[in-house]
Amino acid sequence: MHSTSQLQARQVWSKCLEIIHNDINEQSFKTWFEPIIPLNVSNQTLSIQVPSQFFYEWLEENYIHVLRKAIDFTLGKNGMLEYSIIVDKGDKKNPPITYNIPNQKSSVPVAAQQRKPEPTLYESPFQLKDLDSLDLDSYLNAHYTFDNFVEGDCNRLGRSAGLAVAQRPGVTSFNPLMIYGSVGLGKTHLIQAIGNYIKNTQANKFVLYVTSEKFCNQFINAIKNNTLQAFTNFYMQVDCLIIDDVQFLAGKEKTQESFFHIFNHLHQSGKQIIMSSDRAPRELAGMQDRLLSRFKWGLTADVQQPDFETRIAILQKKLQADGIYIEDKVIEYLAHSIDTNVREMEGVIVSLMAHASLNRKEIDMDLARTTLKNIVVDNEKEVTVDSILDAVTSHFDVNMSDLKSKSRKKETVFPRQIAMYLMKEFTNLPLKSIGYHFGGRDHSTVIHAVQTISIMLETDKEVEKTMQKLYKYFNRVRVKN
Ligand code: ADP
Ligand code: MG
Numbered sequence: 001m002h003s004t005s006q007l008q009a010r011q012v013w014s015k016c017l018e019i020i021h022n023d024i025n026e027q028s029f030k031t032w033f034e035p036i037i038p039l040n041v042s043n044q045t046l047s048i049q050v051p052s053q054f055f056y057e058w059l060e061e062n063y064i065h066v067l068r069k070a071i072d073f074t075l076g077k078n079g080m081l082e083y084s085i086i087v088d089k090g091d092k093k094n095p096p097i098t099y100n101i102p103n104q105k106s107s108v109p110v111a112a113q114q115r116k117p118e119p120t121l122y123e124s125p126f127q128l129k130d131l132d133s134l135d136l137d138s139y140l141n142a143h144y145t146f147d148n149f150v151e152g153d154c155n156r157l158g159r160s161a162g163l164a165v166a167q168r169p170g171v172t173s174f175n176p177l178m179i180y181g182s183v184g185l186g187k188t189h190l191i192q193a194i195g196n197y198i199k200n201t202q203a204n205k206f207v208l209y210v211t212s213e214k215f216c217n218q219f220i221n222a223i224k225n226n227t228l229q230a231f232t233n234f235y236m237q238v239d240c241l242i243i244d245d246v247q248f249l250a251g252k253e254k255t256q257e258s259f260f261h262i263f264n265h266l267h268q269s270g271k272q273i274i275m276s277s278d279r280a281p282r283e284l285a286g287m288q289d290r291l292l293s294r295f296k297w298g299l300t301a302d303v304q305q306p307d308f309e310t311r312i313a314i315l316q317k318k319l320q321a322d323g324i325y326i327e328d329k330v331i332e333y334l335a336h337s338i339d340t341n342v343r344e345m346e347g348v349i350v351s352l353m354a355h356a357s358l359n360r361k362e363i364d365m366d367l368a369r370t371t372l373k374n375i376v377v378d379n380e381k382e383v384t385v386d387s388i389l390d391a392v393t394s395h396f397d398v399n400m401s402d403l404k405s406k407s408r409k410k411e412t413v414f415p416r417q418i419a420m421y422l423m424k425e426f427t428n429l430p431l432k433s434i435g436y437h438f439g440g441r442d443h444s445t446v447i448h449a450v451q452t453i454s455i456m457l458e459t460d461k462e463v464e465k466t467m468q469k470l471y472k473y474f475n476r477v478r479v480k481n
Contacts, residue, residue, distance in 0.1 A: 005040040013038035016070035031325040045080040051323020139209045144192035152310025158301035166197035169272035174299040176273035181303035184341030187276040205239040212248035235262045240272040250286030311335040383426040383474045391473035392419040404439045417449035
C-alpha cells in the first residue's frame with residue numbers, strides 16, 4: 001500500500017539506528033531499539049511502532065535526546081517523530097489496534113496528559129476505531145486467549161480439554177467442563193479463552209460469560225422486578241454459557257435452583273457449559289447434591305501452581321507482550337523467588353517496570369532484588385518466629401517454657417502443634433529449624449504436627465475458628481480452601 005513511504009521509513013530508521021547505536025551501549029540498544037518497527041514517513045514525520053505503552057514511556061524518558069539527534073540528522077530540524085503504540089496485537093482476522101502519539105518535543109505534550117500505565121481495550125482514553133474484537137454482548141475480555149496462555153504440567157489437562165471444547169462446543173463429552181483451583185492460577189483466563197475461541201471461529205454462536213456473583217444479582221433483581229421468566233429465557237438462548245467462580249452459589253438455594261433448570265435445558269439442547277470454581281466439586285459445601293452430580297457429568301480438571309519451568313515461560317511471555325527484554329538470569333531469579341501464583345508474578349513485573357521508570361534504571365539483577373525485597377518485606381513484616389510464639393502462648397495461656405519443653409500433656413501439645421503449623425505457613429524456615437525452636441525436635445515431628453493440624457482444620461470447625469483468630473494476630477485473613 002504505502003510501499004514508497006514504508007521503504008523511505010526503513011531507510012530513515014536504519015540511518016537513525018546507526019546514529020543511536022554509536023551513542024548508547026549494546027544492551028540498551030538491543031532492548032529498546034531493535035524491537036521498533038519503522039512504519040512510514042510523511043510530512044517530515046517518521047512514524048515508528050513500539051510494542052507497549054511502557055516501552056513508549058521509557059523511550060521518552062530516557063532516550064529522547066538520542067532520538068532527537070537522529071531525527072535532526074535524518075529529517076532535519078523540522079523533522080518529527082510519531083509513536084504508534086500497540087494496544088492489542090490482534091489476530092489472524094483482526095488487525096492490531098494501535099494509537100498514535102507525537103513525540104513530546106515536537107508537539108503539545110499530549111502524551112504527558114494522557115499517560116496511562118497499561119492501556120487496555122476497555123480503559124483506553126483514546127478513540128479506537130477498530131473495536132470489532134471487543135464484543136460486549138459476550139462480556140468476554142479479548143485479551144484472554146489460548147495463544148497467551150502458557151501450558152505446563154500444572155494446567156495441561158484443563159487446557160487441552162478447553163481447547164477440545166472450544167473447537168467442538170457442546171459436542172465433546174466434556175460437558176460441562178469444570179476448571180477448578182486456587183486463586184490466581186488462570187481459571188478465568190482459560191475459560192474466557194474458550195469463549196473467545198468459539199466467538200472467533202463460530203460467529204453465529206451466542207457465547208456468554210458471567211460471574212456467579214453477577215448471575216446471583218441478576219436473579220435477585222429478576223425476582224424483585226417480577227421478570228424471572230425473562231431472566232430464565234435469556235439464559236436458555238445461550239449456546240455456550242461460561243460461569244465463573246461457582247463456589248459463590250454455595251448456600252444460595254433459590255439461585256441454585258434457577259441455575260439447575262437453566263443447566264438442564266442447555267445440556268439437553270446440546271449447548272456447552274463451562275464453569276470454574278476455587279475448589280473441587282466434592283468440597284463445594286452448600287451446593288445441592290443434584291447440582292453437584294450434574295457437574296460430574298462432564299470433565300473436571302484442576303489447575304495447579306506452575307512449576308519452575310512453567311513460571312519461566314509465563315514470565316517470558318508477559319515480558320514479550322510488553323515488549324521488554326530482561327536478561328535470562330534475572331528471569332530465573334524471579335521464577336525462583338515467586339512461587340505463589342501467576343497473578344503475583346504479574347504484579348512483580350508491573351512493579352519492576354514502575355521502579356525502572358521512576359528511577360530511570362534498567363531492569364537488572366539489582367533492581368529485581370530490591371523490588372522483590374520490598375514486596376516480601378511488606379507482606380511478611382509482622383510474622384516472625386517470636387511473634388508466632390507470643391501469639392500462641394497468649395492465646396492458649398500456656399508458658400513459653402512448656403511450649404518448648406518435651407511435655408506431652410494435651411494442653412501443651414495442641415498449642416505447640418498449632419505454633420509449628422503457623423511457622424510452616426508464615427515463615428520460610430526449613431522443618432529442621434522449626435523443630436529447633438521447640439527444644440530441638442526433628443523434622444518428622446514437625447511434619448506430624450502440620451499434618452495433624454491440617455486434618456483438624458478440615459474436620460473441626462472449632463479448630464478452624466481458633467486458627468482464624470490467630471491469623472488476626474498477624475493482621476492476616478485466613479481464606480479457607
Ligand atoms: P484465577 O481466575 O484462577 O484466579 P486468572 O485467570 O485471573 O486466575 O489469572 C491471573 C493472571 O495470571 C491473569 O492475568 C492471567 O492472564 C495470568 N495467568 C494465569 N495462568 C497463566 C498461564 N498459564 N499463562 C499465562 N498467563 C497466565
Ligand atoms: Mg478468576
